[in-house]
Amino acid sequence: MFASLILVLLMGAIAWVGASIGLASLFGVVLPYVAVVVFIAGLVWRMVYWAKSPVPFAIPTTGGQEASLDFIKQAKIDCPSTTWGVVKRMFLEVFFFRSLFRNTLAEVRENDPVNNGPRSIYYSSKWLWCFSLLFHYCFLLVFIRHFRFFMEPVPSCITFVETIDGIMQIGAPRFFMTGGILLVAVLFLLGRRIFNQRLRYLSLANDYFPLWLILGVVVSGICLRYFDKTEISQVKIFLMGLTHFSPVSPEHLNAIFIVHLTLVCVLLMYFPFSKLVHAPGVFFSPTRNLANNTRRVRHVNPWNPPKQFFTYPEYEDAYRDAMAEAGLPLEKQPEKAAE
Amino acid sequence: MAKLPTPQMLVASRPAFPEQDWLDIKPEFAPGSFCYPAKKETMELLHMPNPHDWDPAAEDWNLPENWEKILCDAFAERLEKHRSLKLFMDICVRCGACADKCHFFLGTNDPKNMPVLRAELLRSLYRRDYTMLGKLLGKKVGARSWDKDVVKELFYYAYQCTECRRCSLFCPYGIDTAEITAIVRELMHEVGLGTHWIMDPVKNCSFTGNHLGIQPHSFVEIVEMLADDCETVTGIRPKTPFNEKGHEILFITPSGDVFADPGIYTFMGYLLLFHELDLDYTFSTYASEGGNFGSFTSFNMAKKLNAKMYAEAERLGAKWILGGECGHMWRVINQYMDTYNGPSPSHMITPKSPITGTVFKNAASTKMVHIAEFTADLIHHNKIKLDPSRNDHIVTTFHDSCNPARAMGLLDEPRYVLKHVCNNFVEMPENTIREQTFCCGAGSGLNTEEIMELRMRAGMPRGNALRYVQQKFGVNHMACVCAIDRATLPPLADYWAPGVTVSGLHELVGNALVMKGEAKRTMDLRQEDLPNVVDDEPEGEE
Amino acid sequence: MLSLEIFRAHKKEVVAAWVEAVFATYPFETTGFLRTKQDPFGNPVAHMTREAASTLFDAVAGEDMHPPTVKNALDRFIKLRAVQKFLPSQSLAVIHAMKPILREQVLPKMQDVGQLAAYLEAESRLDSLALLAFDMYCEARETVAEARIKEIRNQHAQLARWAQRLEDGGKAE
Structure with a gap:
């Protein structure tokens, strides 16, 4: 847990020092290009790696009533039997984290009227769902908002997102809610891992590292906007240079900006080789992306081995006499088989 | 003088807190x-x-x-x-x-x-x-x-x-x-x-067709005994067709229901129902095991054991297959069978209930229908006469078996049937039923007696929920649609909620079924006296 | 009923300390999860323990309790310990684990007001409860043992009847 924190701090420090000893172009120009290439290539490689293995069996997890008789109502989304149903299920899964929404918590109710004392109950627990949803959506909005640095003129939809985001009209520069919520959500996700014993026990460095990293990105970003205010126009010129493959020198840019950029690059490069691939992964999940219609439509296994089993003729050969005695119908009567 | 340990010392004699993760x-x-x-x-x-x-x-x-x-x-x-x-x-x-x-x-x-x-x-x-x-x-x-x-x-x-x-x-x-x-x-x-408890049944199913390795002629005799018991209870002896060609339906159920108490009563329920419907069906001694122990071993072993179903349907010329109550069997049938051993033999047709004419389009490819779907359809079309008051002495709840619930979505069909054969039905707490059901603690080949302690602990969440409805609503019975449940829930109930009995769904159907020409029912399929029987008018005094 | 009042005043601390003592008996892996202070994570194990704790204390304190009520409250706790990886002595020693807690928390107060005799009576009640727990423990173990036998018998129930009939048939012939 602390090792990964130190690692993130170290990365930030290296970027900082690098920026101040004149290596800004290494961190500001070379690294972003490398990172984007690694990110895209890595992600493509990862998806090809998954896709290379077939889906031998259709194993959707059914979360409701199947489609069977007319008078029994099917749970069309949680137990889809058509592709359209699967699309709806996946939509809810991806955009609203349907499965996490189901989350229950096993807990003790101290004074249960039925038991006259404590009783275990499994009640719905939405905290994890709530914060992970906030986390992912705010991350997305913050990401979209950053497009104003890469585009000229800034598309109206991005300006619109900004207006909504800053609608509370607090402070100057105006406070963006998404940044704040993102920070809170990351802290919540980190806090669970650290303070919930169960989670702490199962968490690995691979779990803390991305959280610390994102925390680093968010904090440095917030610093850039509200505290150590960066010259936005210069950042924009620099980034436009990057996107148009004619980079300008980043020497004069704020060191925190270089730290921010470096951490983002690390995140991009880390992404395809870590658990963060859950983002594209969820689309591949055979328990979610298949319809529960396996009795109606045959699912084909490309490596289906040949059938080998104890056949009826072998069976009859083994038990023929006894079966004949019991009067069971036979393919070959004993006298015939003896010939 | 040697000192006796204090209770605290006794408790403390356990491994020290390890440092490692x-x-x-x-x-x-x-x-x-x-x-x-x-x-x-x-x-x-x-x-x-x-x-x-x-x-x-x-x-x-x-x-x-x-x-x-x-x-x-x-x-x-x-x-x-x-x-x-x-x-x-x-x-x-x-x-x-x-x-x-x-x-x-x-x-x-x-x-x-x-x-x-x-x-x-x-x-x-x-x-x-x-x-x-x-x-x-x-x-x-x-x-x-x-x-x-x-x-x-x-x-x-x-x-x-x-x-x-x-x-x-x-x-x-x-x-x-x-x-x-x-x-x-x-x-x-x-x-x-x-493990022994998985591989031994695999061997038996593979070579004899049932998990205990009973040979075909004995298997038939055992089933016939159950038909005799049916006669004792109802006065009607249902037929037991075996390995006969040319019937419309091949019926396959886990062989546990032929050997094990209380599964046998569910089996009697099937016999009575099919007899009352005069269903054109046959059993098979060769494919007499529905439950697939191979699925606890490897995909290929599951395929191997499952292959018999289509092979036998083809040999006997059955048009479609009706499957009994079983959890893992239905996981295999619903999600794997067609992939393993399909396409189904060419002469088979999309299952159509000969009684109601309902076409089971959801089984168009595998050609296999779950008995709960079949019976729910019968009840919906009013094709069988039921007297749920015969089950009035029980207050029942329903345990969703893991596989039908989460690998098939069979949730409301058994409930529909249950509500028509029992007047007193109570659900267990919300987050312990339907797709969120808790396992009996001994599925997938763990229902062996050497790990009884482990099973009691693993089944404790289910036992807890059961005990809750037992205390709150006076539940004294739990119905289920799984042969493993019928074997594992009784000890679980005995331990965590003593006084609750367990049965398959079709045992209750068999009890409630009013058959043409039957004798007055004074006992249930377990041959236990029905408490609510009113003594008949003194017709015996003629 | 001075002693009862003193006991009542200490219920919360004693129960909490005892629950802690019970949790401490679980092998390492479980303790963290049962005990979590920050979020009152419960699970059935924690809950059965709490259910037992409160009633056990009331019974020791000398509240007016029906034996069936006490038995009912202890039931699942004892049953749980009977199927966990403990020696019988370890399973049941937790009942006695309340003694040192009482001696620390309640005994001094009782002595101060000259209620030593009443305190000793309470300890005797704890001993009786331990014996009750012993009965229940044995019963639970017997249920498990019976379940084993019953299961084997049930697995082959119909087979056994069939074999019996064959034998009878053989004799008749």
Whole structure:
């Protein structure tokens, strides 16, 4: 847990020092290009790696009533039997984290009227769902908002997102809610891992590292906007240079900006080789992306081995006499088989 | 003078708090927590790889010499074959949403029974060979190497998972521990590690068609005895057609229902129902086992055992297959059968109820219908006469079996039937039923008596929910649609909610069924007196 | 009823301390999860323990309790411990684990007001409860043992009847 924190701090420090000893172009120009290439290539490689293995069996997890008789109502989304149903299920899964929404918590109710004392109950627990949803959506909005640095003129939809985001009209520069919520959500996700014993026990460095990293990105970003205010126009010129493959020198840019950029690059490069691939992964999940219609439509296994089993003729050969005695119908009567 | 230990000292005589994290803690093979190993002869007969004698409690498991290579290669092969495995190895974020969903974790409190850690046992091995960070950083990022203790650990926890898929329902990415457990069990079988209670029935099912290895003629006699019992209760002796060609329907149910109490009463329910409908059907001694013990072993073994169903339907010329109440059987039929052994024989047709004319379009390809679907349809069309008051002495609840619930979605059909054959029906608490149902604690080949303690702990969440409705609503009966449940829930109920009896759905149907020309029912299918029988008018005094 | 009042005043601390003591008996892996202070994570195990704790204390304190009520409250707790990986002595020693807690928390107060005799009576009640727990423990173990036998018998119930009939048939012939 602390090792990964130190690692993130170290990365930030290296970027900082690098920026101040004149290596800004290494961190500001070379690294972003490398990172984007690694990110895209890595992600493509990862998806090809998954896709290379077939889906031998259709194993959707059914979360409701199947489609069977007319008078029994099917749970069309949680137990889809058509592709359209699967699309709806996946939509809810991806955009609203349907499965996490189901989350229950096993807990003790101290004074249960039925038991006259404590009783275990499994009640719905939405905290994890709530914060992970906030986390992912705010991350997305913050990401979209950053497009104003890469585009000229800034598309109206991005300006619109900004207006909504800053609608509370607090402070100057105006406070963006998404940044704040993102920070809170990351802290919540980190806090669970650290303070919930169960989670702490199962968490690995691979779990803390991305959280610390994102925390680093968010904090440095917030610093850039509200505290150590960066010259936005210069950042924009620099980034436009990057996107148009004619980079300008980043020497004069704020060191925190270089730290921010470096951490983002690390995140991009880390992404395809870590658990963060859950983002594209969820689309591949055979328990979610298949319809529960396996009795109606045959699912084909490309490596289906040949059938080998104890056949009826072998069976009859083994038990023929006894079966004949019991009067069971036979393919070959004993006298015939003896010939 | 030697001092007697105080109670505190007695309690304290347990292993000290270890410093290591979960990667370093080894499971302890205490009696009652592991299943007996499969016999060498059994494994040889089934052509399983590397059969050998071994003892789970022993230090040395006599693994084949090149065990590590076998396991690494087998793992690589599985990764190539199953996208699910690759994906589940890569995308878990360890959010912990699955942790308290597992009945084994709730019951045993062993952290490695959290589905996430159960999968991490394998994932840690995956990281070493298949991820860059794991190769570079090793244990720091949760990667580890194979060693003999790892094999033991995998075995231990693969047989403390009932493949119930409850965790997969709650996982935001749908990671299915059943898939991981199934593959770990396959890996274990590669080095000759299997359990007796699974492999023995596999052998029997393979060669005789039923899990106890009863030969065909005896099997028929046993079924006929059940028909005799039906006559004792109802005055009508239902027919028991076997291996007959030219019938419309082939009926297959787990053979446990022919041998085991209380499954036999469910079987009697089937006999009575089919007789009353005058159904054109036959049993088969060759394909007399619906429950698929192979599915607890490997995908290929499941395929092998399942192949008999279509083969027999083809030989007998049955148009479609009706399947009895069974959990794992229906997981295989609903999700695997057609893929394993399909397409179905060409003469088979989309199942159509000969009584109501309903076409089961949802089974158009496998041609197999669940008996609860079949009976619900009958009741809906008013084709059978029922007297639910015969079941008035019971207040029943319904236990959704894991596989029909989460691998099929069979939730409302059995309830529909149950509500028509029983007047008193109560649901257990919301988050313990339907797709969120808790396992009986002994599915997927763990229903063996040597791990009874473990089963009592694993089944405790289910037992708790049952005890709750027992105290609150006076529930005294639990219906289910699974042969393993019928075997495992009675001891569970005896322990956690004494006084609750367990039966299959069609036992209650058989009790409530009013048959043409039957004698007045004074007892139920268990030949226990019905308490609510009104003594008849003094007609006997003529 | 001075002693009862003193006991009542200490219920909360004693119950909490005892629950802690019970949790401490679980092998390492479980303790963390049962005990978590920050979020009152419960699970059935924690809950059965709490259910037992409160009633056990009331019974020891000398509240007016019907034996069936006490038995009912202890039932699942004892049953749980009977199927966990403990020696019988370890399973049941937790009942006695309340003694040192009482001696620390309640005894001094009772002595101060000269209620030593009443205190000793309470300890005797704890001993009786331990015996009750012993009965229940044995019963639970017997249920498990019976379940084993019953299960084997049930698995082959119909087979056994069939074999019996064959034998009878053979004799008749």
